[in-house]
Amino acid sequence: MNTPQLVVHHDKELMAQAAAARLITKVVDAQTSRGSASVVLTGGRNGNGLLAALAAAPARDAIDWGRLDLWWGDERFLPEGDPDRNVTQAREALLDAVPLDPKRVHAMPASDGPCGGDVDAAAAAYAEELAAAAGPEAHAPVPSFDVLMLGVGPDTHVASLFPELPAVRETERTVVGVHGAPKPPPTRVTLTLPAIRAAREVWLLAAGEDKARAAAIALSGAGEVQAPAAGARGRARTLWLLDDAAASQLPRSLYPPASP
């Protein structure tokens, strides 16, 4: 697995704007090389901040929105349209403002969808959708995502992989249902580490003081069961995008102080 690279921006607004600019370039490059691009979105404050920055970016329409597949790393298992669903928040921040192809917007199932309240069936249905979209070059039964983004929680969770819960130990399935998550709502759907690691690039977003301890733990050699963010790696690149506050507890060997 490749070593994570760190980029530290002054504050969370700058981090969101810089990450949005980085994403535009990545998507345009993928569309130029392969005809289309696939991106996995994250929920949470930093993920939504990036989407809002992308909506406001002058270069946003350099992206051919009709040739972009959007997937989600996790979802809160709630009814369609619930304001706490990650897809609802993503629609408000960006998706409703750009001409996406609805067939390429792969939201995770809602609790009032075809699987009803059965979160494990919902997870299996999303795994099937991913497998159906995986091309011959895929490195797992999921597409070769160009960029997979993950917000890092203050407890080191990424997607809905929480420390010590069964989902973070999953080695076979690509999507699982989560029961009893410590952060509400307790029932969720999540990609697993094997699915995350099939992405070309994994970007971990951590801005704000409440992410400082999580970043320090995950980047200091912690195990993935105790610190799920430590296990999130891309095949070609793993990039941590931080702000000063989130980087404030990193060991000096990883993030030396700026020269005077």
Ligand SMILES: O=C1O[C@H](COP(=O)(O)O)[C@@H](O)[C@H](O)[C@H]1O
């Ligand atoms: O519940 C969730 O939390 C994490 C992190 O959210 P944040 O607000 O602390 O940045 C997010 O990555 C995940 O997608 C989401 O479902």
